[in-house]
Amino acid sequence: MNDTYSTDGDRPLAGITVVGLEQAVSAPLCTRHLADLGARVIKVEAPGHGDSIRGYDSAVGEGLSAHFTWLNHGKESAALNLKSESDMRILSNILANADVLVSNLAPGALGRLGLHPDELVRRQPRLIVVDISGYGTGGPIDHKRAYDLLIQSESGSCSITGLPGQPVKSGIPLADVGTALYAYSAVLTALFHRERTGKGAVIPIAMLDVAAEMMGFALNYVIHTGTEQVPVGMGSPACAPYGGYPTADGQTAVLGTTNDREWQRLTEMIDRPDLAAEPRYARNEDRCAAANREAIDAEVAKWTGERSLAEIQAAADAAGIGNSRLGTVRDLSTHPQLAERGRWRQVGTPVGPVPALLPPAVATDWAVRNGSVPGLGEHTDAIRAEFGNAEFGDTPTSA
Amino acid sequence: MNDTYSTDGDRPLAGITVVGLEQAVSAPLCTRHLADLGARVIKVEAPGHGDSIRGYDSAVGEGLSAHFTWLNHGKESAALNLKSESDMRILSNILANADVLVSNLAPGALGRLGLHPDELVRRQPRLIVVDISGYGTGGPIDHKRAYDLLIQSESGSCSITGLPGQPVKSGIPLADVGTALYAYSAVLTALFHRERTGKGAVIPIAMLDVAAEMMGFALNYVIHTGTEQVPVGMGSPACAPYGGYPTADGQTAVLGTTNDREWQRLTEMIDRPDLAAEPRYARNEDRCAAANREAIDAEVAKWTGERSLAEIQAAADAAGIGNSRLGTVRDLSTHPQLAERGRWRQVGTPVGPVPALLPPAVATDWAVRNGSVPGLGEHTDAIRAEFGNAEFGDTPTSA
CATH class of the missing domain: 3.40.50.10540 (Crotonobetainyl-coa:carnitine coa-transferase; domain 1)
Known part of the structure; x- marks a missing residue:
């Protein structure tokens, strides 16, 4: 339909x-x-x-x-x-x-x-x-x-x-x-x-x-914490891990977590349940800290770098982890999700x-x-x- | 009022x-x-x-x-x-x-x-x-x-x-x-x-x-020209010159032109009427080409680099050239244009x-x-x- x-x-x-x-x-x-x-x-x-x-x-x-x-x-x-x-x-x-x-x-x-x-x-x-x-x-x-x-x-x-x-x-x-x-x-x-x-x-x-x-989000953050957030490229300062990761077939998979339950699931997906046990990574707010974010991003990138985009997306869908791919404007112009609908x-x-x-x-x-x-x-x-x-x-x- | x-x-x-x-x-x-x-x-x-x-x-x-x-x-x-x-x-x-x-x-x-x-x-x-x-x-x-x-x-x-x-x-x-x-x-x-x-x-x-x-703009551009536009940082692929330029007092002035009449005025503002006479810079579409854009950006940056943000903004206002400054979130939180209104x-x-x-x-x-x-x-x-x-x-x- x-x-x-x-x-x-x-x-x-x-x-x-x-x-x-x-x-x-x-x-x-x-x-x-x-x-x-x-x-x-x-x-x-x-x-x-x-x-x-x-x-x-x-x-x-x-x-x-x-x-x-x-x-x-x-x-x-x-x-x-x-x-x-x-x-x-x-x-x-x-x-x-x-x-x-x-x-x-x-x-x-x-x-x-x-x-x-x-x-x-x-x-x-x-x-x-x-x-x-x-x-x-x-x-x-x-x-x-x-x-x-x-x-x-x-x-x-x-x-x-x-x-x-x-x-x-x-x-x-x-x-x-x-x-x-x-x-x-x-x-x-x-x-x-x-x-x-x-x-x-x-x-x-x-x-x-x-x-x-x-x-509004950035304004409230600065007003209430006094801290200017640091831009993180393809990521969001509000969530980690969350960003673009290179795949084995030369594409960029985009995926990540928006809460701690998803983080637990992601660690299972990338076969690193030990990360879920790390107290410093337990809360989203802590994962967003620069050093933690970088360390986790490296682990995710290691996993994506050994897989094709299709494999990554299938695994993420199965784990209930939001995912997409980094597309070009041309990709959008021929996107099956626009055409088929x-x-x-x-x-x-x-x-x-x-x-x-x-x-x-x-x-x-x-x-x-x-x-x-x-x-x-x-x-x-x-x-x-x-x-x-x-x-x-x-x-x-x-x- | x-x-x-x-x-x-x-x-x-x-x-x-x-x-x-x-x-x-x-x-x-x-x-x-x-x-x-x-x-x-x-x-x-x-x-x-x-x-x-x-x-x-x-x-x-x-x-x-x-x-x-x-x-x-x-x-x-x-x-x-x-x-x-x-x-x-x-x-x-x-x-x-x-x-x-x-x-x-x-x-x-x-x-x-x-x-x-x-x-x-x-x-x-x-x-x-x-x-x-x-x-x-x-x-x-x-x-x-x-x-x-x-x-x-x-x-x-x-x-x-x-x-x-x-x-x-x-x-x-x-x-x-x-x-x-x-x-x-x-x-x-x-x-x-x-x-x-x-x-x-x-x-x-x-x-x-x-x-x-x-x-919509990017989609139409790709569909009708077959060319994917190259991102230009603080600039826009649609207009040149247009972007952020360092000032003598360590700020970033943002200014530029959206049509050829503004380009003529900008060349006068930066005391480079010779640029206005260059055929390769006459049309916005041509100024957007990478080599031309870089050459013109360098001239604008040379001019802004010798002046304070306030001087630049006054000159641009007088010349009818749109301008603003690159602000932080903290600047927005205390922006006089929000507070005074x-x-x-x-x-x-x-x-x-x-x-x-x-x-x-x-x-x-x-x-x-x-x-x-x-x-x-x-x-x-x-x-x-x-x-x-x-x-x-x-x-x-x-x-």
Whole structure:
């Protein structure tokens, strides 16, 4: 039996219109997930180059970078010049008919466009406005630009990733993705609340606050113990043994223990019951100490180094020890666990259909929309016809 | 002006009851955020040791690890023995009065408890059930245990983090946190949908699918170019220059460019307009090539190495170049941008109040609940009194 998803089930967000004044990752991933569930998403882009992430690379086509293609299927693209009065009038008309505005423009940009969130919701009390910034409002650095790496660094996330003296950035843009998911859940909370009360909402989200929330374990550890944890490469400072171990067939087995019962089982698995009897290894907290961790890791690596990945995984499964393998991105792209469960769909792009994954969290009787990735301004004419009047002409307000 | 949050505003999830058959990180973070916004969350724990993450360390107190304290404030803890008929009867009564069940028990465990999600929703059509697993249902590895590191490894996330030949795990448990946030948003979608249709939902979430979604950029890059990207430490394979650079005062400045216009400005900032004229550096895609990246990084590092962090940040701000500093966890715990914006609260624990951050995404007129971290079974008696009848006695069904 596979996970099943209806293609003709309910679309929970049908009838909801979302406007994205958006760029890069955080706001676009939020609105993509709203589109996945049936919302109409109008992405406003600058004429000319559009969302700057279109041009990071040309993996899928010109203006269709790997990032952009991931983040924008199911949306309409309206190329509007927000310095022109007539295009701002079109945007106003779109907003007047919208349920949700999600923005991650630079700090203060919404206000400069005459779209201050408080003012928008005062005029249109059912509107939900999500205003993403790097650092919120107030404090010494609220004026600063924020990109994923900048927030990963500023939040200490890089300092707990990598090896001692060699901090690194998580390859997954976790500050961006986390912000997207908090924005997404905030919109959904506000829609639920509006359904009950009729009220809209202004929701400011600071990327630093998101990263700080995700740092909760490390933060509590430092606050309560006074000790900064040392990054342990493929391992976790919270558990030992736990990490990547080389196998006889040149792969890396990933396995370990998250509690003392699993430790007992692991010592049996690697034929070293004597280790289970060692008092210094009895408690997870003690096994995490550097010298103990290294000694135990060497014993585990000795055992894995004499076996193939398949043998190791079979033994670990039998012993009830969590295990996986260290895979590449290519491995993920062909992973049987995604393919055999039917997780891939095709979505359209201006250069033809491309593979895309189903969103990760969908009820079994909801439909998922596999909409297309828009070309820059692909829907401008239709949106002008629906919301504006092209004959106003294009008069720049600042010229 | 600071971000402001009402303490007596609306609680969007007031009146919603959530049951957590939960452990570790993913389900607990999901339900904590539901509690933050006013839902009643009943956390079911095994008598004895409870949620195993209580014992990872004793940073805050016995049974109050740094993880547990982060993930569980605002919940009630009911210690129930799910192998006993009478306690299962109490759980059934709780569920009969609940709106949401969130579970991340081992694969198949819900079914073995007689709580198969489809069956629960058939009997109680308004119930929303989120069933978190490592790998979903179907496919070759759906039986396998899944912890954060195992999913980070299996999904290729570690392979794009670190340095060539030296993959590492993200310190932030991104597979767990991402799963929590997709579970959280799925509950909110389902509540909105139920408000409109009266229907509950069964929502299966696989951690591998979550990680694969977060890998969207890397996946598209490999699928469309056939090339596996090389991890670049503190940098991003998508942009150059972009990374951490040592300063004259022993810190690490983090800065870089995300497009060609910023590159032009950066060359002026570091007094190297000649670099801007080099055709091989003109396009971001070309600057990302290893040899070009290294050459440019060396020039940037030469400039930062002669200046203090403060000088560098002032110059970068003036030039419109995003910048931050590489901070530690301790720096985050005392970060003025969190403190001055009033992001810290106190929450109770069995050993006294501890600091906790406000949740990252709250509307300006919603109230946030700063509930306490429960001791194991702190609310068992009250919950037995409310939902059960202790005189049934404690008869194990499997003995």
